[in-house]
Amino acid sequence: MKRFTVKIGDHHFDIHTSSDQVIDWFADSYHMIEPTQASKSSDVHVQVEAGYGTSFIDHAYVAHRMDERIIFERRDYRLVMSADCTLAMLAVNNAFSLRHAMMNLYSTWIVHANWGLLLHASCAVDANDNAILFSGRSGAGKSTAARLSAPRTLLSDEAAIVRIKDGQADVLDSPFRSETDLSGVSQSHPLKAIHLLVQSSEIRRRRIQPAEAMLFMMDKLFYWSFEGDERRNVMRLQTALLQTVPVYELEFQKNSRFWEVI
Amino acid sequence: MKPKYCWSSATESAELEGTWVIMNADNGTLTRLSGVSGYIWSMLREPSSVADVAESVVSEYEVTIDVATVDSERLLQELFEIGAVEYAS
Numbered sequence: 001m002k003r004f005t006v007k008i009g010d011h012h013f014d015i016h017t018s019s020d021q022v023i024d025w026f027a028d029s030y031h032m033i034e035p036t037q038a039s040k041s042s043d044v045h046v047q048v049e050a051g052y053g054t055s056f057i058d059h060a061y062v063a064h065r066m067d068e069r070i071i072f073e074r075r076d077y078r079l080v081m082s083a084d085c086t087l088a089m090l091a092v093n094n095a096f097s098l099r100h101a102m103m104n105l106y107s108t109w110i111v112h113a114n115w116g117l118l119l120h121a122s123c124a125v126d127a128n129d130n131a132i133l134f135s136g137r138s139g140a141g142k143s144t145a146a147r148l149s150a151p152r153t154l155l156s157d158e159a160a161i162v163r164i165k166d167g168q169a170d171v172l173d174s175p176f177r178s179e180t181d182l183s184g185v186s187q188s189h190p191l192k193a194i195h196l197l198v199q200s201s202e203i204r205r206r207r208i209q210p211a212e213a214m215l216f217m218m219d220k221l222f223y224w225s226f227e228g229d230e231r232r233n234v235m236r237l238q239t240a241l242l243q244t245v246p247v248y249e250l251e252f253q254k255n256s257r258f259w260e261v262i
Numbered sequence: 263m264k265p266k267y268c269w270s271s272a273t274e275s276a277e278l279e280g281t282w283v284i285m286n287a288d289n290g291t292l293t294r295l296s297g298v299s300g301y302i303w304s305m306l307r308e309p310s311s312v313a314d315v316a317e318s319v320v321s322e323y324e325v326t327i328d329v330a331t332v333d334s335e336r337l338l339q340e341l342f343e344i345g346a347v348e349y350a351s
Contacts, residue, residue: 210279211282228288229287231287235283239276
């Protein structure tokens with residue numbers, strides 16, 4: 001059994017595995033920490049094995065609770081978490097399954113800890129070191145906005161890690177990516193604005209009232225909740241986020257001129 | 263005795279710039295209330311009857327007690343049907 005630590009957001013995940021393949025998958029996408037560099041004890045301990053199920057077919061899943069454990073099953077992975085989310089056993093089919101399963105685990109952990117949210121969004125850093133989020137319906141242009149934001153630092157191209165604490169929201173580098181690599185920046189960036197993208201022949205933005213924004217944002221979360229208390233935590237975090245950060249609808253063309261109105 | 267209503271234990275709600283968003287935590291559905299409806303929702307933090315609500319609405323808005331009673335009763339019934347309010351014990 002081999003053991004190493006990966007850092008996601010502010011959190012250390014202690015990974016145990018007997019699979020060299022699993023180690024390679026983590027090394028490809030995550031910030032690995034040498035044991036001597038670990039500045040704190042791990043938040044979550046995860047045992048990971050490969051060879052589970054079939055490759056990805058669809059998003060159909062079953063989530064249930066048994067003997068104080070949370071169990072999440074999809075055809076390409078099985079995740080079992082302790083009720084406090086600090087211990088997990090994960091069996092995956094391939095690197096794609098591992099990424100989704102780790103997003104699931106991480107999202108569950110940060111909501112449980114009342115720390116923040118994993119949002120379906122790309123995120124770039126502006127000239128003032130603020131984080132600017134781009135979200136929207138599937139196909140709205142999150143990845144396009146990320147690509148068109150070069151050479152700005154990208155904190156995410158798919159799933160943005162947002163910490164919500166003491167009346168402030170910050171974005172941290174996300175390993176949960178579809179097209180780009182971890183940026184490698186270690187510090188967090190204050191979240192200045194959230195944009196819901198709409199492709200258009202115009203370039204303009206309008207503020208969306210926070211209550212209306214909450215209805216839009218609820219389905220922009222990576223979260224697979226199945227119990228009322230978890231939904232309450234999500235809503236409280238969303239409320240704190242929307243009390244802190246303005247949300248805009250951004251009509252944009254497929255060029256970088258949208259940055260002129262941000 | 264007239265029944266009193268209050269926020270259901272299944273709900274979580276938040277006020278954002280004057281508009282309330284109400285979530286039914288059992289099924290995740292969201293409801294948005296603003297204006298007089300939002301004002302009535304905020305009242306239901308404490309157990310209130312239709313008459314209590316209507317009287318308070320009349321004191322805050324330019325509306326007759328008859329209209330306020332009909333509208334309050336209708337809103338409370340709708341909120342009751344979606345599980346957002348329950349009878350106060």
